[in-house]
């Protein structure tokens with residue numbers, strides 16, 4: 330089916346980033362969050378980033394303005410009525426199965442027949458969300474990477490109920506957004522986080538046991554392994570709270586110690602040091 334009207338639920342780090350890419354790619358976007366402050370913060374961030382891109386000459390001012398004009402916000406998180414006309418919805422709220430399940434149940438009720446329902450979950454069982462929606466054949470994972478405007482990968486996640494038509498629609502959405510898709514079955518962490526999370530945790534263990542400083546751990550990976558970012562800066566970028574939630578669901582499913590969130594990570598989250606978004610995590614940010 331032709332997707333033109335796209336709903337995005339969640340205007341945080343990922344939801345606003347996905348909305349930016351979608352609006353810039355020509356979709357009409359409704360972005361929903363719990364209150365106006367959050368919706369406005371998401372849309373203001375998108376506008377600023379697009380304006381900066383235009384100032385740097387990477388995109389035209391007309392294209393930036395056109396993208397912003399295709400965006401609108403809504404705060405009806407409980408009813409989701411604003412998504413009733415959407416051709417497809419991408420959910421990007423907090424990594425909490427109870428919250429996401431409730432939303433997918435509601436999406437199944439409120440969205441028009443045939444609308445595609447996608448989740449940006451990093452680790453939670455998509456099959457549970459598919460079942461909750463009562464239209465499991467139209468549910469798929471679209472796992473974007475952070476920040477969505479810079480990283481082109483999307484893991485397309487299928488369940489046993491996803492149809493070929495839904496998969497084809499997901500590929501078309503990715504193509505229109507200029508994404509590079511890989512396909513993966515519904516398993517916690519999919520491909521990238523299954524590899525990345527234990528790697529980051531080993532970095533945290535190295536730091537916590539006093540083997541090396543955070544800067545040296547990250548430099549070893551950047552300079553010696555040719556990584557663009559070290560594991561600790563990557564954790565700060567993901568958000569330490571989100572990383573902890575991702576790890577908890579992976580640990581619950583796999584039961585392997587390598588997926589258990591390290592104590593130091595938990596303590597930083599308790600203190601509200603969540604990484605870049607709060608100005609302090611393993612590193613400090615201006």
Ligand SMILES: NC(=O)c1ccc[n+]([C@@H]2O[C@H](COP(=O)([O-])OP(=O)(O)OC[C@H]3O[C@@H](n4cnc5c(N)ncnc54)[C@H](O)[C@@H]3O)[C@@H](O)[C@H]2O)c1
Nearest residue numbers: 339340341342343344421422423424428450451473475567
């Ligand atoms: N941060 C990353 O690097 C990253 C990368 C890929 C995927 N993801 C996934 O994207 C999703 C969102 O992550 P994020 O980093 O954007 O988080 P975030 O904390 O930046 O944003 C989450 C949004 O969810 C909303 N929200 C919180 N509680 C809610 C509730 N009870 N009901 C409805 N909405 C609620 C918040 O208002 C917020 O705007 C998660 O599933 C996460 O696993 C994150």
